[in-house]
Amino acid sequence: MLVTQQPVLRRFWYxxxxxGDLAAGPKAFTLLGENIVLWLDADGxxxxxxxxxxxxxxxxxMGFxxxxxxxxGYHGWxxxxDGKCIRIPQQANVPPRIRVPAYRCEERYGHVWVCLGEPLTGIPEVPEFGRPGYRVIDEFSDTWDCNxxxxxxxxxxxxxxxxVHAASFGNQAQPEPASLTITQKxxxxxxxxxxxxxxxxxLKATLNMDVAETMRxxxxxxxxxxxxxxxxSYPNGLVHVICAMITPIDDKRLQFTxxxxxxDTEAEAPAASVIAWDKQVTSEDRIFLSRCDWDVALDLRAPDEFHMAADRPGLEVRRRLLELLRQHGETEVRLPGRAVSGPQSMAAE
Ligand code: FES
Ligand SMILES: [Fe+2]
Incomplete structure (x- = not known):
């Protein structure tokens, strides 16, 4: 799927x-291939x-x-x-038709969220955010060369x-994946x-648990x-909620915030240790993910990849997104020659 070519994806919040990134002035961002500028209005x-x-x-x-x-920054318009031009410094009147496209933009969880179209759904809910006894740690916002x-x-x-995580929490002696259940929403x-x-x-420094192995x-x-x-969640009662905003810049890049x-508290686990650990884990993923093909097939009839039983959640993501496209009258857009146009042999299960 070429994410920049599927209009329905513009109808979600990212x-x-x-x-804090807007404190110093306007900031450029590319969302689904669309170049936008973000800034703080008079109400912050x-x-x-x-x-x-x-x-x-x-x-x-480039302005202010x-x-x-x-x-x-060029002539001061x-x-x-709302995108309406409210001032042309070189003349007294501003014709009302002069405007630029504006997008829905909100603050939630201390972050900037944007939807390029009419939203189909709300900003994801994080029930623990703001709950007494819980603290928030901003970890990172990085650009990855990855679909x-x-x-x-x-x-x-x-x-x-x-x-991938053999150097952190993975155990190479136990390659068999844990079983899982999926509940559709x-x-x-x-x-x-x-x-x-x-x-x-x-990891011990972030879990406050002095054991060689634990269950997550x-x-x-x-x-x-x-x-x-x-x-x-861990046996000692610790709850660690990761909120990962995986935002498509274009087909080949993403912003991972x-x-x-x-x-828990800072005394129990310093924020610096928590951030360092999660960065270590995600950096291990990044090494591989940034080297994989960036045009990922939603249609499982595509011959590009074989699958195994343990891939079920990812295949479910593909199936649901393909269904979303179909519901909105779209077909999956892929690189030339890659789209599935008729019946093909199924990739092996
Ligand atoms: S290009 Fe923006 S004011 Fe002239
Ligand atoms: Fe991973």
Missing amino acids: GLMPM KPAAVQDRCCHRTAPLS VDKGAIAC TFDR VMRLIENAFDNAHFSY EWGFVMDTVVPVRNDER TYQKTWWMPFSVMMRL QFVVRN
């Missing part, structure tokens, strides 16, 4: 970056319009914020958060721990699984199309 709320001035096409992100509106589908599938893949699914983890010294109970929620909330919500 987490782009921490609010995030705003988003197309990053192209409708005068001579200069990027508005003027009383909560975005001013173009100024636009409000979004690769990272989504990886998030639900129990079969890679013993290999209207806008995604919930996957439950319990996984043994090697409690490496760095996962409840992972897939929010269609590309958000993941993973609730990890992550924060966690935990029911």
Whole structure:
């Protein structure tokens, strides 16, 4: 699927970056191939319009914020958060038809969320956020040379721990993936699984548990199309909720922004250790995911890849997204020559 060529994907909310990233001025971002500019309006709320001035096409992100509106750096035309031009410094009147496309933009969980179209659903819910006894740790916001589908599938893949994460929590002596259950939801699914983890010294510092191995109970929620909330709980009562905003920049790149919500304290586990551990784990994934093909087939009849039984959650993501496309009158767009046009042999199970 070429994510930039499927219009229905524009109808979901995507987490782009921490609010703090807008403190210094306007910021450019590319979402699903669309260049946008983000800034803070007069109320401190995030705003988003197309990053192209409708005068001579200069990027508005090269401009500046003027009383909560975005001013173009080239001739000073100024636009409000609805995209309406409110000032042309060189003349007294502003014809009302002068505007740039504006997008829905909101703050949630201390992050900036944008939807490029009419939203089909809301921003993913994180029940633990703001709950008494829980703290929030902003972990990172990084650009990866990787297709979004690769990272989504990886998030639900129990079969890679013993290999990709052999240097952290994976146990190479136990390559058999833990069993799992999937519960379908209207806008995604919930996957439950319990996984043994090697409690490496760095992990011990974040779990506050001095044992060689422990069990991690996962409840992972897939929010269609590309958000993941993973609730990890441990025998000592620790709950670590990972909120992963996996946002498609274009077909080949993604912005991966992550924060966690935990029911412990800084004295029990320093935030720096928690961040360092999660960065270690995701960096292990990144090495592989950024080298995999970026045009991922939703249609399982495509001959590009073979599958195994343990791939079930990822295949479920593909099936549901293909169904979404069909519901909205779209067919899967792929690189030339790759689209499945008729019956083909099924890839092996
Ligand atoms: S290009 Fe933006 S004001 Fe002229
Ligand atoms: Fe992983």
